[in-house]
Amino acid sequence: MSQPRIFPLGDAALVCEMPPPATLECQRRVWAAAVAARDWPHVLDVVPGMNNLTLVFDPLEADREALAKQLLAAWDTVGETPAPGREVAIPVQYGGEFGPDLQAVADHTGLSVREVVQRHAQGDYVVFFLGFQPGFAYMGGLDAALHTPRRASPRLEVPAGSVGIGGEQTGIYPAASPGGWQLIGRTELPLFDPARRPPTLLQPGDRVRFTIAGMHA
Secondary structure, X not given: OOOOEEEEOOOOEEEEEOOOOOOHHHHHHHHHHHHHHXXXXXXXXXXXXOOEEEEEEOOOOOOHHHHHHHHHHHHHHOOOOOOOOOEEEEEEEEEHHHOOOHHHHHHHHOOOHHHHXXXXXXXXXXXXXXXXXXXXXXXXXXXXXXXXXXXOOOEEEEOOOXXXXXXXXXXXXXXXXXXXXXXXXXXXXXXXXXXXXOOEOOOOOOEEEEEEEEEEO
């Protein structure tokens, strides 16, 4: 694996970043480096992202250059940590009012609607990180045949539970919000509940299976 790029983010943060594409191998190294960095002096927060890791530190106490060297050394030595998560099944109603862009994805990929649904449901997905919204899981593992660009014009409101495709990834909107992913279905499972501990259904490292709860024209 190539060396990451380390650069400052303001006066109190460092970013360790690998070039795309996002891979599970790289993501496991991100998780392992994050675990190591949480115990370092003067590190206030550790934020794993897609192909990157951000360290927030105390700028009055930490030596930024020394911390950057420590981060690079950790990246080289931690190796990969096994995916720590659970397997979570997500039932999805595909198409119709639940997946208004399913036909558009089929048209773009050259597959039938049924083939799109079957390939999506047969995928083996891993949650890389959470972002955009509380509980929004960015997942790797989407079949390359289903890669579809985001919509040219984002929707002003995407219903909660919507399952979409955005480029090389698939994901689920935990709450109603604007969004530009291609919507192919919807689940009734709550992805975020502030009364739940933890409040997010999915965590980095979890393995996700989508199941076909229904198909609609």
